[in-house]
Amino acid sequence: MSWTGPGDPADVVAGLVATFEQVYDARPDLVGRAPGRVNLMGEHTDYNAGLVLPVALPHSTWAAVRRRDDDLVRVRSLQQDLGWQGTIGSCGPGGPQGWAAYAVGVLWALGPGLGEQGRAVPGLDILIDSTVPVGAGLSSSAALECAVATAVVGALDLDLDLDRRRAVVAAAIRAETEVVGAPTGGMDQTVAMLAEAGTALLLDFDTGTSRPVALGLARNGLRLLVTDTRVAHALVDGGYAQRRADCEEAARQLGVPTLRHATPEQADHLADDRLRRRARHVTTEIRRVELVAEAIEAHDRAALTRLVLASHLSMRDDFEISCPELDAAVDTAVEAGALGARMTGGGFGGSTVALVPEERVEAVARAIDARFVRDGFAAPAHLLAEPSDGAGTAWRP
Structure with missing residues (x-):
C-alpha cells in the first residue's frame, strides 16, 4: 500500500x-x-458562479x-x-x-x-x-x-x-x-x-463570500481518505474547456447569466441532450453543496452518504468526467465501509475522496489496492486529508 x-x-x-x-x-x-x-463537494460549479466546499x-x-x-x-x-x-x-x-x-x-x-x-x-x-x-x-x-x-x-x-x-x-x-x-x-x-x-x-462565486464550515472529523471518528488513481489529470487538454463552453452555451440558451441562476427543472427543458445533462449536473451539484454543508453541521451521516454518491453519479453520467479507475475506487471504498466516496477535481483522472470511519481507513485503502490489481490498473496511492491552514510565510532567517 x-x-x-x-x-x-x-x-x-x-x-x-x-x-x-x-x-x-x-x-x-x-x-x-x-x-x-x-x-468535498461542488465540481465545475465555480466557473458557473456556484458553490463549492473544498478543504486545504x-x-x-x-x-x-x-x-x-x-x-x-x-x-x-x-x-x-x-x-x-x-x-x-x-x-x-x-x-x-x-x-x-x-x-x-x-x-x-x-x-x-x-x-x-x-x-x-x-x-x-x-x-x-x-x-x-x-x-x-x-x-x-x-x-x-x-x-x-x-x-x-x-x-x-x-x-x-x-x-x-x-x-x-x-x-x-x-x-x-x-x-x-x-x-x-x-x-x-x-x-x-x-x-x-x-x-x-464554503465559497459562493456569485456573491464572492465565503465562510468556514467546521468538520469535526476527529470528534465523529471520521477521516478523509484521498486516493490518487495515478491517471494523469490535466486542465489544458481540452476536456475541461469543452465542459466550460457547454455550460456557457446552456446558460445562453436558458437566458441566464450563468447556470447558478438556473434550476434543474429549467435545465431539463434544454433540447440538446449533451447541454441538458451538463446543466443538470451543475444545477443539482450547486444544491448538493448547500445540503452537504448542512449535513456536516447537523452530523447527518445518512444525508452525507446519499449526497456524496449522487454527486459522483452526476459527474460520471451527466458531466462525463469520470474514468474506470475513479469509478472503481469509489465503488470499492463504499463496499469496504466508507460512508460515501466521489471523484474530486476537474476529472478525466485524478483522485477520489472518501469519508471513512477511522477504524476502516486501512481496510478501505487495501480494498481499493486489491481492486486495482484485479482490474489491471496501475497501483494507486493514498493520503489522509487533514483540513489545514491556507498560505503563509513558512520561514524567515
Missing part, C-alpha cells in the same frame, strides 16, 4: 533553504507556503525566494530537471512554458504594484519544493502559484492581510488563465489563500 505523506514542514523547509544556498550561492530572504486542496491539505508547496538587484528571474524546482530564467517583463503570456508558467506567470499577474505601497515585483531567485501530488486533481498548480506569490509579498515586507490574500487569488487566477492557458474557475486559488485548519471553506 502506497501512502503519500505531507512531509515534516520543518524538515522540508530546512532542506529547501540548504539547497537554495547550494543552487544560488546565497540564503533566501524567506520561504512561502501554500497548500493543495481536496474538494497538509500537503503543500514551498517557495524559497531571494530578491535581486536587477530584473532577472531564475526559478528551479526540486521536482523538475529543467529550470527557467528570463526577465520580469518576459514572465507573461508567450514567455514561460510548462510548470514554470505557473511559477513565474503569477509574478507578471501581480502587476506593477502590490497594494497601496505600489511596490513593484523585483527580479528574484526562486526554488520550489512540494509534497502535493502532481496530476492528481489536488491543485498542485494553484499551490505553486500561491506559494510563489505569498513569498513575493513577504519579500516586499508587506502584510498578508485579507485584502492582499484576495489580490493573490486574483493574480493566480489570471496567471493560470492568461499565461498557462488553463481555464480555471478560481476555487483552488481561493482555498489555498483563505482556508482555516479544521474546516472546509
Whole structure:
C-alpha cells in the first residue's frame, strides 16, 4: 500500500533553504507556503458562479525566494530537471512554458504594484519544493502559484492581510488563465489563500463570500481518505474547456447569466441532450453543496452518504468526467465501509475522496489496492486529508 505523506514542514523547509544556498550561492530572504486542496463537494460549479466546499491539505508547496538587484528571474524546482530564467517583463503570456508558467506567470499577474505601497515585483531567485501530488486533481498548480506569490509579498515586507490574500487569488487566477492557458474557475486559488485548519471553506462565486464550515472529523471518528488513481489529470487538454463552453452555451440558451441562476427543472427543458445533462449536473451539484454543508453541521451521516454518491453519479453520467479507475475506487471504498466516496477535481483522472470511519481507513485503502490489481490498473496511492491552514510565510532567517 502506497501512502503519500505531507512531509515534516520543518524538515522540508530546512532542506529547501540548504539547497537554495547550494543552487544560488546565497540564503533566501524567506520561504512561502501554500497548500493543495481536496474538494468535498461542488465540481465545475465555480466557473458557473456556484458553490463549492473544498478543504486545504497538509500537503503543500514551498517557495524559497531571494530578491535581486536587477530584473532577472531564475526559478528551479526540486521536482523538475529543467529550470527557467528570463526577465520580469518576459514572465507573461508567450514567455514561460510548462510548470514554470505557473511559477513565474503569477509574478507578471501581480502587476506593477502590490497594494497601496505600489511596490513593484523585483527580479528574484526562486526554488520550489512540494509534497502535493502532481496530476492528481489536488491543485498542485494553484499551490505553486500561491506559494510563489505569498513569498513575493513577504519579500516586499508587506502584510498578508485579507485584502492582499484576495489580490493573490486574483493574480493566480489570471496567471493560470492568461499565461498557462488553463481555464480555471478560481476555487483552488481561493482555498489555498483563505482556508482555516479544521474546516472546509464554503465559497459562493456569485456573491464572492465565503465562510468556514467546521468538520469535526476527529470528534465523529471520521477521516478523509484521498486516493490518487495515478491517471494523469490535466486542465489544458481540452476536456475541461469543452465542459466550460457547454455550460456557457446552456446558460445562453436558458437566458441566464450563468447556470447558478438556473434550476434543474429549467435545465431539463434544454433540447440538446449533451447541454441538458451538463446543466443538470451543475444545477443539482450547486444544491448538493448547500445540503452537504448542512449535513456536516447537523452530523447527518445518512444525508452525507446519499449526497456524496449522487454527486459522483452526476459527474460520471451527466458531466462525463469520470474514468474506470475513479469509478472503481469509489465503488470499492463504499463496499469496504466508507460512508460515501466521489471523484474530486476537474476529472478525466485524478483522485477520489472518501469519508471513512477511522477504524476502516486501512481496510478501505487495501480494498481499493486489491481492486486495482484485479482490474489491471496501475497501483494507486493514498493520503489522509487533514483540513489545514491556507498560505503563509513558512520561514524567515
